[in-house]
Amino acid sequence: MARLEPLSPPYDPAIAEALAQMPAELALFRTVAHNPRVLSRWRGGGLLDKGSVSLRQRELVILRTTARLGAEYEWGVHVAFFAGKAGFTADEVIATVHGDAAAWPAADEALLVALTDALVDTATVDDGLWTRAAAVFTPAQLIEITALVGFYHLVSFTVNVTGVAREPGAPGFPPPAI
Incomplete structure (x- = not known):
C-alpha cells in the first residue's frame, strides 16, 4: 500500500517539465515529484548513461544493492528493463x-x-577488498x-519509505531455492 501516492496529470508546469525529461510513467518519479x-536533482544525478563500467556491471551493482536493501520495486524495474539487455540468465x-559472491564465477562480477x-x-x-578491487577496476570505475551503490541506496530508501507499488510487468523478488 502506497504511503505517498504518485502524482497524476495534470502536473504543475515545473513538475511537467522535469517529468518530460525522464520516464514519467514510472511511479517512482511521479512519487518523487x-x-x-x-x-530535478535525481534527474541530474542519474547514472544510467554510458559510464566507465559496462551495462552488465552497472546492473549487477544496482540489482544487488536494491535486493540487499529490500527495494523490490526498483529491483523489479531493473530486471524488467535491463537484465535481458545486460545478458543475465x-x-x-x-x-x-539470494546468492553470494561465489555465485558469480567471473572475477570482476x-x-x-x-x-x-x-x-x-x-x-x-576493508583494505584487502579494496586492494583486490583496485587490481581489477580503474579509479574511475571504483568511483x-x-x-551506484550510494545512489541506489537513496532510491531504495525512497521506494521502501513511500511504498511505491510494483510496476505492471515488473517481477518481485524470487523465492529462495530449496
Missing part, C-alpha cells in the same frame, strides 16, 4: 537476491558483489561503483 527540487537474476555487500553492510570496504 512531490518535491520538484529533489526530482534467470539463475543470475535470482543470485542477485564476484568483486562487484563483494564491494556492493560491503558498502551496504558497513558503508566502506562509479561506489556512486
